[in-house]
Amino acid sequence: MTRSDVQLMLDVKAGDEQSFGLLLQRYRTPLVNFLYRMVRSREQAEDLAQEVFIRVYRAREEYVPSAKFTTWLFRIATNLALNCLRDHRHEKLEISMDAPVTADAEDGDEKPFEVADKHPTIEQELLEEDRKKMIRRAIERLPEKQRAAVLLHKYQELDYAEIAKILSCSESALKSLLFRAYETLRVELAPLVARRGTR
């Protein structure tokens, strides 16, 4: 039988290191993805995800299952990501202005754009890559809190109450935050949205 997150955490509290391994296995991919989409650097995302797990481990003895485990986990992750963005804001701006245009592949290898071959599949691939890049950039341009709200809502599928707790706001404020984020995305992604509409 699969143990719940809370049960695993209580077992970690009781000294069971294997249960921590199961939590690590369960949440490393969602955490790294969430943090990657927040900070836009794979290396930083992995460092931050490690820090989240370390903080969970350090807090094991004081753990009380008062809220959902994911709320706690993503709250730590969101705070770390927001702090990281604040600390590197200036640096990030310099990088994005000076960096050469790259395909910024999702697999983490940021390959420079290659000149398109005449081959139609490569052209298609490039178009597809352009499309993904546009979506990524639209998310990246969102204000940090709106970005976190969209990522938690869309990719982690957390409920509104949980996301509101993570972002320390009311449910009503969260809905308003999400509405504004989707409005921005609708404008930023208008060409893609229109293409979808004509399909």
Added chain:
Amino acid sequence: MSCERMENRILAYMDGRLSEAERAEVQKHLDACTVCRVRATEFSSVNDLLDELPMIEPSPGFDVRVRARIAAEPARQSWWDWLRLPPRVAFASSVLLLATMFVIYRGGDPGPVPIPPDQADAAMMQDLSVMEDHDTLSNFEPLKELPPPVDTNSADDDQQDM
């Protein structure tokens, strides 16, 4: 329902997180309002576009690095553990404590010296002289209540004059 109220419901409507009654209310508004209907359709398209971003996998060494950091974490100590000293330190501390007590006992203030009984009696007799002090007697309250003393010399003189 107004378009403003739709702001808080449109995403919940798309997510299927509304009650039956709320859903029917939103649907009724969408049927009547073109602006909100277009917005709902485009929000849905945005939602689908966000699905196109692939997931990344953590690098193969991720778990190893987390475990290494956990292994490097200092072990937690309870308050009782703080009181536990290594045997050598405990022995040295005990010896130092005993030595300090010995030095204080031998070289410090010897305290009050016991007085032999005959000397104690003599001291008490010395204190008795205080009782004969005139001031002490004059301020002794019970004596004040006594009648004034009779002057015997003056009485004798009066009898001789007669």
